[in-house]
Amino acid sequence: MRSLIDILELSVEEIDELISLAEDIIAHPEKYRDSCRYKKLATLFFEPSTRTRLSFEAAMYELGGNVLSMASAGSSSAAKGESVADTAKTVSCYADIIAMRHPKEGAPMVAAMNASIPVINAGDGGHNHPTQTLADLLTIWREKGRFTGLTIGLCGDLKFGRTVHSLISALARYNGNKFVLISPVELKLPSYVKKDVLQKNQISYTQTTDLEAALPELDILYMTRVQRERFFNEEDYLRLKDSYILTPEKLNKAKKDLAILHPLPRVNEISVGVDADPRAVYFKQVLNGKYMRMALILKLLEVEV
Amino acid sequence: MKIDSIKNGIVIDHITAGRGMELYKLLKLDQLECSVAIIQRVHSNKMCCKDIIKIDADIDLDMDILGYVDPDVTVDIIRDGVLVEKRSIDLPTELRNVIFCKNPRCITTTEQELPHVFRLTDREKRIYRCIYCETKA
Numbered sequence: 001m002r003s004l005i006d007i008l009e010l011s012v013e014e015i016d017e018l019i020s021l022a023e024d025i026i027a028h029p030e031k032y033r034d035s036c037r038y039k040k041l042a043t044l045f046f047e048p049s050t051r052t053r054l055s056f057e058a059a060m061y062e063l064g065g066n067v068l069s070m071a072s073a074g075s076s077s078a079a080k081g082e083s084v085a086d087t088a089k090t091v092s093c094y095a096d097i098i099a100m101r102h103p104k105e106g107a108p109m110v111a112a113m114n115a116s117i118p119v120i121n122a123g124d125g126g127h128n129h130p131t132q133t134l135a136d137l138l139t140i141w142r143e144k145g146r147f148t149g150l151t152i153g154l155c156g157d158l159k160f161g162r163t164v165h166s167l168i169s170a171l172a173r174y175n176g177n178k179f180v181l182i183s184p185v186e187l188k189l190p191s192y193v194k195k196d197v198l199q200k201n202q203i204s205y206t207q208t209t210d211l212e213a214a215l216p217e218l219d220i221l222y223m224t225r226v227q228r229e230r231f232f233n234e235e236d237y238l239r240l241k242d243s244y245i246l247t248p249e250k251l252n253k254a255k256k257d258l259a260i261l262h263p264l265p266r267v268n269e270i271s272v273g274v275d276a277d278p279r280a281v282y283f284k285q286v287l288n289g290k291y292m293r294m295a296l297i298l299k300l301l302e303v304e305v
Numbered sequence: 306m307k308i309d310s311i312k313n314g315i316v317i318d319h320i321t322a323g324r325g326m327e328l329y330k331l332l333k334l335d336q337l338e339c340s341v342a343i344i345q346r347v348h349s350n351k352m353c354c355k356d357i358i359k360i361d362a363d364i365d366l367d368m369d370i371l372g373y374v375d376p377d378v379t380v381d382i383i384r385d386g387v388l389v390e391k392r393s394i395d396l397p398t399e400l401r402n403v404i405f406c407k408n409p410r411c412i413t414t415t416e417q418e419l420p421h422v423f424r425l426t427d428r429e430k431r432i433y434r435c436i437y438c439e440t441k442a
Contacts, residue, residue, distance in 0.1 A: 106438045
């Protein structure tokens with residue numbers, strides 16, 4: 001029985017397998033329609049989330065499985081003081097696999113240590129969000145056909161943005177990639193990510209505050225939202241939230257085959273006018289997230305199709 | 306300054322000067338019923354100056370705590386006034402309930418029953434990280 005808590009628990013080969021499986025699901029959805037028949041996914045979301053929970057639920061339904069879900073964190077036994085460990089043990093009696101989102105960092109790991117069924121981390125605070133990274137990787141793969149030799153711009157909140165940290169860790173395992181880190185000074189990539197991931201793997205990177213200057217050299221632009229919930233201080237949030245706004249005019253300087261990704265939801269960091277640009281692939285990324293979650297559920301449940 | 310030698314007990318020697326009291330607290334030596342001496346800033350040819358702790362009883366020492374706080378210490382076991390064993394210390398690979406995670410977003414802040422576990426992630430720089438949230442100790 002295996003869980004997924006951190007993207008780095010998957011080897012490069014396993015990520016390749018998941019991508020191949022997702023591509024096969026996209027090409028032949030009918031093959032997988034009943035692959036999880038009589039299996040149940042429990043979505044335990046202790047923090048508000050629409051898209052990730054719906055993505056997991058849609059993924060399970062498209063595999064022919066069923067979903068157990070709680071109405072909200074406030075109505076769960078956690079509100080009565082039940083521990084994550086006890087919740088995991090209890091839900092193991094009802095479901096075949098768990099997807100858990102929790103505001104506390106490490107909660108899904110505690111669940112995995114206590115559950116007798118696989119646990120998927122669907123986001124734990126500002127820490128890990130491996131299935132978002134899987135969605136990002138499938139999108140890059142489908143748009144670029146490779147994970148090597150890419151210049152990847154990461155823009156916005158690089159300090160608290162967990163998706164950014166996970167994506168850098170995942171892409172740092174491939175050769176020839178270069179990162180351009182675009183953020184306000186206050187939201188720079190933490191030094192431990194630079195040291196432990198980029199410098200340790202001798203990955204080339206530059207840091208800048210200027211999005212427009214960086215745009216022309218990018219193959220991929222990964223935009224992020226400045227997240228209100230990661231700030232203890234409202235003033236800091238208000239000061240930094242409008243640091244970068246991508247508009248159609250700014251994109252005039254970008255490569256014709258640039259791919260613009262965003263983990264969504266966006267607030268105003270990508271203007272709606274960009275949506276019609278063929279380089280904007282963030283809604284494809286949402287769909288890719290569902291396919292990768294389908295592939296992951298199949299892998300963790302050890303379902304052969 | 307003269308401290309009597311012990312007959313049966315333990316001498317923790319070569320403690321980096323200033324860390325003796327920290328070790329005393331973490332090893333909970335204040336809870337022992339035997340005599341314990343902390344000698345601070347003793348002249349040493351090898352280290353310039355050092356701290357020493359003498360415990361007048363043969364107790365089970367938590368070597369992980371010693372290794373975490375000061376891996377260069379030596380532990381001398383004394384029996385009948387004679388040095389019978391000299392133990393060297395290594396950096397522990399895991400610490401359980403020795404140090405506590407300070408990240409307010411960590412699951413350990415709300416789940417009181419969870420053990421606080423840190424793993425050695427960089428031996429050279431002696432970096433330990435919380436296994437749950439990966440925050441540096």
